[in-house]
Amino acid sequence: MLGEAAAELASRVPAETLELAASAMETCGRDGHVLGSYVAGAIPHPHYRGLLTKFLSKWQAECRGVSREAVALALRTAAHAQRAHERGQSVELVWTGPHAEGVPFRRTEQAILQVLDTAQQRITLVSYAVYRIPHVREALVRAAGRGARVRVVVERGDEAGGQIEYDTLQSLGSEVAACSDVYYWPEDQRAQRGGKTGSLHAKCAVSDGRCLLVSSANLTAYAFNLNMELGVLITGGRLPCEAEEHFDKLIAAGVLARV
Numbered sequence: 001m002l003g004e005a006a007a008e009l010a011s012r013v014p015a016e017t018l019e020l021a022a023s024a025m026e027t028c029g030r031d032g033h034v035l036g037s038y039v040a041g042a043i044p045h046p047h048y049r050g051l052l053t054k055f056l057s058k059w060q061a062e063c064r065g066v067s068r069e070a071v072a073l074a075l076r077t078a079a080h081a082q083r084a085h086e087r088g089q090s091v092e093l094v095w096t097g098p099h100a101e102g103v104p105f106r107r108t109e110q111a112i113l114q115v116l117d118t119a120q121q122r123i124t125l126v127s128y129a130v131y132r133i134p135h136v137r138e139a140l141v142r143a144a145g146r147g148a149r150v151r152v153v154v155e156r157g158d159e160a161g162g163q164i165e166y167d168t169l170q171s172l173g174s175e176v177a178a179c180s181d182v183y184y185w186p187e188d189q190r191a192q193r194g195g196k197t198g199s200l201h202a203k204c205a206v207s208d209g210r211c212l213l214v215s216s217a218n219l220t221a222y223a224f225n226l227n228m229e230l231g232v233l234i235t236g237g238r239l240p241c242e243a244e245e246h247f248d249k250l251i252a253a254g255v256l257a258r259v
Contacts, residue, residue, distance in 0.1 A: 010078035018079040022072040089237030097228035109224040119207035126153040129218035130168040144179035155200040212240035
């Protein structure tokens with residue numbers, strides 16, 4: 001259990017920070033909550049310090065029989081494994097538009113379906129517009145059927161000041177709505193400048209903190225088949241996890257609200 005917690009921590013905290021924590025545990029010479037405070041105090045970044053504090057609290061509450069030397073070793077081992085994982089990161093260009101000879105880019109719909117179909121635990125899907133996407137709808141329902149938690153963030157027509165001509169929630173379909181947590185950006189949370197209000201213009205898909213698609217393409221048939229769209233598909237490394245965490249925080253802070 002502690003090994004799994006260390007691996008999860010390593011996916012969210014830089015290896016150098018985990019090394020600082022492991023060194024502090026080895027040199028402190030104290031136990032219990034005093035040790036936890038001492039180790040946390042060695043971490044300058046407040047977000048990483050908070051994650052480490054939760055890890056140490058879990059150790060003290062549930063794994064008292066595990067020595068601090070063993071915990072330090074678990075942190076170093078997890079950091080080493082994460083480094084190897086990040087070295088395995090791949091980045092591919094994703095494209096919709098005219099074909100260029102000798103440039104074998106991935107197609108946009110193909111890439112987004114890969115992200116959704118590889119998900120085993122969780123999906124975050126974000127788009128400004130949603131329209132005529134039967135294959136994406138089916139992939140979301142399949143993922144939910146496998147037990148993945150599906151989270152969809154969309155622009156609502158009433159929040160977009162009438163800029164969207166159709167209902168994105170209706171376009172998702174009743175099956176997706178029934179198996180997903182759907183969020184939007186309330187108007188009172190949006191910045192305003194010069195009489196204009198911000199739009200939810202981001203388009204991305206993340207699965208299991210492992211695979212991330214960032215694209216100019218909305219979730220529409222036009223974006224998949226007609227427009228000129230460009231994006232990147234990132235597998236492995238820290239970026240998918242960081243993107244996923246960013247939306248976690250926006251939801252926790254109330255910036256995004258559940259429909």
